[in-house]
Amino acid sequence: DAKTTQPTSMDCAEGRAANLPCNHSTISGNEYVYWYRQIHSQGPQYIIHGLKNNETNEMASLIITEDRKSSTLILPHATLRDTAVYYCIVSRTPSGGYNKLIFGAGTRLAVHP
């Protein structure tokens, strides 16, 4: 699985958009970008995933560059409850039985009033 690089920490004001970047310059054609987050003392929570098109769900938007070497997770209106460690993971499609996530250090996002 391709390696990802994320900033160690970021701050965001409550109500503003939080834009979390991720570099994955060695991503392969069959690898997806996944985002999970882990709120203190809880198990990680799935947020969103994408292959090459931008994706949006009720939690966030995922913007993937055309060359797929980087992506940005956008939380449109951050709240205090979004304070967490955010993990960007690149992994092969689960088709064919591959099903494991390789976590990096993630980005610690602090949302402040």
Added chain:
Amino acid sequence: KAGVTQTPRYLIKTRGQQVTLSCSPISGHRSVSWYQQTPGQGLQFLFEYFSETQRNKGNFPGRFSGRQFSNSRSEMNVSTLELGDSALYLCASSRGTDAYEQYFGPGTRLTVT
């Protein structure tokens, strides 16, 4: 529907003992994965079971083993415990077939003294 449940939530063991942790996946999910989280190494993939067979494996010694039952519930076992095995052990479930999202339980906090 009910989420992933793990038992026990907290456990204290002595070096050299063995321990068994249990995970009940979301109803209908056939894949169960196990992860170890420590402050030093972060979140690391242990193994994944699908339809009672180990399908994916991480880089952990043979002291770490698991199994899955016909109802998809899974157990993991650590034999000859070492101080370094102190960690949060997380289990995650997914549909198992082309499933992009994994759903994590709250974890079992194991302390080895």
